[in-house]
Amino acid sequence: MFLVVASHPNGVLLSAVDERGAPVGEPRPVPLAEFPVEVSRLEFGSEQRDRPRWVWDDTTSWYPRLLAAGVRVERCVDLRLSHAILRNSELTAMTDLARSERNGWDEPAPQERVGSRDGFRSSGEGLFDLESEPGAVPAATDPVAEFRLQRGAIAASADPGRIGLLLAAESAGALVAAEMQFAGLPWRADLHERLLADMLGPRPQPGERPAKLAAVLERVRIALDAPDLNPDSPADLIKSLKRAGLMVTTTRSWELKKLSHPAIEPLLEYKKLSRLLSANGWHWLDTNVHGGRFRPDYVVGGVVTGRWASKGGGGALQLPKQVRGAVVADPGWKLVVADASQLEPRILAALSGDRAMAEAGQAKDMYAAIVASGAVATRDKAKVAMLGAMYGATTGESGRLMPALTKAYPRAIGLVESAARAGERGDIVTTRLGRSSPRPGGTWGDVQAAAYGDAATDADASRARGQARSWGRFTRNFVVQGSAAEWALCWMATLRGSLRELGGKAWLTDAPHLVFFLHDEIVVHSPASMTDAVVAAIESAATEAGRLLFGETPVEFPLSIAVVDSYADAK
DNA sequence: GACGGCTCCAAA
DNA sequence: AACTTTTGGAGCCGTC
Numbered sequence: 001m002f003l004v005v006a007s008h009p010n011g012v013l014l015s016a017v018d019e020r021g022a023p024v025g026e027p028r029p030v031p032l033a034e035f036p037v038e039v040s041r042l043e044f045g046s047e048q049r050d051r052p053r054w055v056w057d058d059t060t061s062w063y064p065r066l067l068a069a070g071v072r073v074e075r076c077v078d079l080r081l082s083h084a085i086l087r088n089s090e091l092t093a094m095t096d097l098a099r100s101e102r103n104g105w106d107e108p109a110p111q112e113r114v115g116s117r118d119g120f121r122s123s124g125e126g127l128f129d130l131e132s133e134p135g136a137v138p139a140a141t142d143p144v145a146e147f148r149l150q151r152g153a154i155a156a157s158a159d160p161g162r163i164g165l166l167l168a169a170e171s172a173g174a175l176v177a178a179e180m181q182f183a184g185l186p187w188r189a190d191l192h193e194r195l196l197a198d199m200l201g202p203r204p205q206p207g208e209r210p211a212k213l214a215a216v217l218e219r220v221r222i223a224l225d226a227p228d229l230n231p232d233s234p235a236d237l238i239k240s241l242k243r244a245g246l247m248v249t250t251t252r253s254w255e256l257k258k259l260s261h262p263a264i265e266p267l268l269e270y271k272k273l274s275r276l277l278s279a280n281g282w283h284w285l286d287t288n289v290h291g292g293r294f295r296p297d298y299v300v301g302g303v304v305t306g307r308w309a310s311k312g313g314g315g316a317l318q319l320p321k322q323v324r325g326a327v328v329a330d331p332g333w334k335l336v337v338a339d340a341s342q343l344e345p346r347i348l349a350a351l352s353g354d355r356a357m358a359e360a361g362q363a364k365d366m367y368a369a370i371v372a373s374g375a376v377a378t379r380d381k382a383k384v385a386m387l388g389a390m391y392g393a394t395t396g397e398s399g400r401l402m403p404a405l406t407k408a409y410p411r412a413i414g415l416v417e418s419a420a421r422a423g424e425r426g427d428i429v430t431t432r433l434g435r436s437s438p439r440p441g442g443t444w445g446d447v448q449a450a451a452y453g454d455a456a457t458d459a460d461a462s463r464a465r466g467q468a469r470s471w472g473r474f475t476r477n478f479v480v481q482g483s484a485a486e487w488a489l490c491w492m493a494t495l496r497g498s499l500r501e502l503g504g505k506a507w508l509t510d511a512p513h514l515v516f517f518l519h520d521e522i523v524v525h526s527p528a529s530m531t532d533a534v535v536a537a538i539e540s541a542a543t544e545a546g547r548l549l550f551g552e553t554p555v556e557f558p559l560s561i562a563v564v565d566s567y568a569d570a571k
Numbered sequence: 572g573a574c575g576g577c578t579c580c581a582a583a
Numbered sequence: 584a585a586c587t588t589t590t591g592g593a594g595c596c597g598t599c
Contacts, residue, residue, distance in 0.1 A: 230595090232593095232594060232595070233594085233595060233596085234577090234578060234579075234595080235595085235596085236595095250578085250579090251578085251579080252578085252579070252580090253579085253580080254584095254585095271579085271580085275579085275580060275581080275593090278580095278592085278593050278594075279580080279581070279592070279593075302590085303589060303590065304589080305588090305589065307583085307589065307590080309589095309590065309591080310590090310591070311591085317581080317582050317583080317589095317590055317591055317592095318580085318581040318582040318583090318590090318591075318592090319581090319582075320580095320581060320582080321581095321582095339583095343583095344583095384585095384586090387586090387587075387588090388586080388587065390587085390588075391586080391587035391588050392587055392588080393585095393586055393587045394586090394587080395585085395586070395587090396584080396585050396586055396587090397584080397585075397586090398585085398586065398587070399586085399587090473587065473588070474588070474589090476587095476588085477587085477588040477589075478588090478589090480588090481583095481588065481589065484583095518582070518583065519582080519583045519589090520583065521583080
């Protein structure tokens with residue numbers, strides 16, 4: 001049974017529908033204040049198979065409030081995320097949904113307001129009133145009608161099983177994202193402060209440089225004889241370096257490292273400290289860590305490939321190793337940190353069905369197995385060659401290794417090569433479960449057409465070629481990165497279910513729960529007494545993810561798992 | 572003063 | 584040793 005949730009003048013309208021979206025009985029209004037209680041009643045009063053699947057426009061609009069009221073749901077359908085996939089997927093290209101005019105469902109989700117960082121809506125009575133701001137959001141479209149359209153598209157698709165799994169995983173991901181934001185990543189502000197003090201000196205007055213940063217800058221200025229140097233201005237820095245006899249055209253750290261001059265060592269130190277200050281300094285700490293928790297805004301499906309993005313919160317995409325020491329489990333709790341080893345090459349092996357590569361993909365260390373098979377000479381070469389295959393490198397060592405890799409793994413390399421060719425033609429490519437790449441936009445077609453026109457110059461042709469190859473590198477990577485993102489979603493969605501069972505009747509944050517996710521890595525915050533069970537759940541979820549995506553495949557998806565107090569101690 | 576482009580660095 | 588993918592964010596700097 002599906003229960004469609006919609007805003008209603010007097011609260012919420014609940015419409016029961018069947019798996020095709022056909023109404024079952026009359027829609028039922030529920031006063032806003034009673035909505036969480038009603039959800040709770042239906043979730044907990046039912047056997048698992050009778051629990052409703054909640055259908056709503058955006059998980060971000062409904063679920064944080066439910067969590068704040070102490071209510072979790074087991075399953076949902078996020079209509080907007082699903083719509084985006086169905087709109088673009090090659091598997092549903094011929095359906096009514098994909099052929100319909102663009103509408104409100106193609107618009108981005110309404111922005112969260114003040115306070116979203118804490119998983120709460122800003123105002124008390126305006127709980128679900130996002131659409132009430134005139135002009136802020138396109139006219140609300142009937143979620144029941146949209147659900148019916150989506151179910152029709154799935155049923156009519158070339159592979160309902162794959163696309164259905166993808167939509168289920170995407171929606172489960174939306175629940176996980178809301179729950180992780182609600183729970184937050186344990187963050188010890190005191191340890192973070194200590195780390196900053198050690199590296200930068202005491203917290204400075206606003207507008208002042210921290211003492212250690214100022215000191216190291218002074219050494220740079222003396223070494224370059226440039227008392228007024230602004231080290232944050234690349235132009236100014238290059239000018240001063242040139243005056244000191246260093247012929248540089250860029251101020252990138254790895255370029256500067258090659259130089260030998262008394263100014264270089266303090267300059268690199270300045271860059272490192274300056275980065276720490278601006279990215280994860282006191283200001284970041286003050287704005288992003290509250291009550292011992294860091295709560296990034298995860299944006300499910302925020303990346304074209306299906307990876308998650310993050311917004312505000314300083315960006316969760318990079319928690320530099322430097323500050324991970326501040327991520328510490330609560331007393332009596334542990335962090336269980338797990339990451340999928342060499343995920344993308346394994347995905348490629350399973351995706352392509354290349355027997356030789358799949359055999360290498362059975363090993364704990366896939367790169368070592370590639371060496372053992374005789375394809376390349378060293379582990380470093382194996383790694384660089386695989387990365388080159390997935391990213392489309394043409395030059396350097398990586399480019400030189402491609403022929404050997406192609407010889408050893410013709411089907412696997414054939415898969416990424418054909419994805420690249422598709423992109424160069426302007427065609428779309430599709431992941432394992434059915435997420436398709438966008439078509440090249442903007443002036444792409446014009447530039448390509450210009451190269452074939454009568455008036456085409458060499459410059460036109462070379463510009464078109466470069467642009468086509470660039471898009472080909474994107475589509476090449478899309479199939480692997482996107483399929484890996486699907487594996488990770490299935491892994492996490494499965495794990496979420498196992499952790500719910502482990503927790504029994506305990507509330508989300510009183511039992512093992514997910515607190516962080518980044519592409520191929522997860523962190524679970526768990527009572528110390530339960531970590532063995534958590535580790536087992538994480539491992540079996542990884543096996544299940546492989547099975548869901550690929551069925552029977554020889555490829556293994558091994559994890560490296562650490563049970564630690566501090567994130568800094570993982571790997 | 573706002574805004575966009577650019578450079579640099581961080582993550583996978 | 585460099586070099587290819589997807590991102591977010593800070594700061595600088597020129598333009599409007």
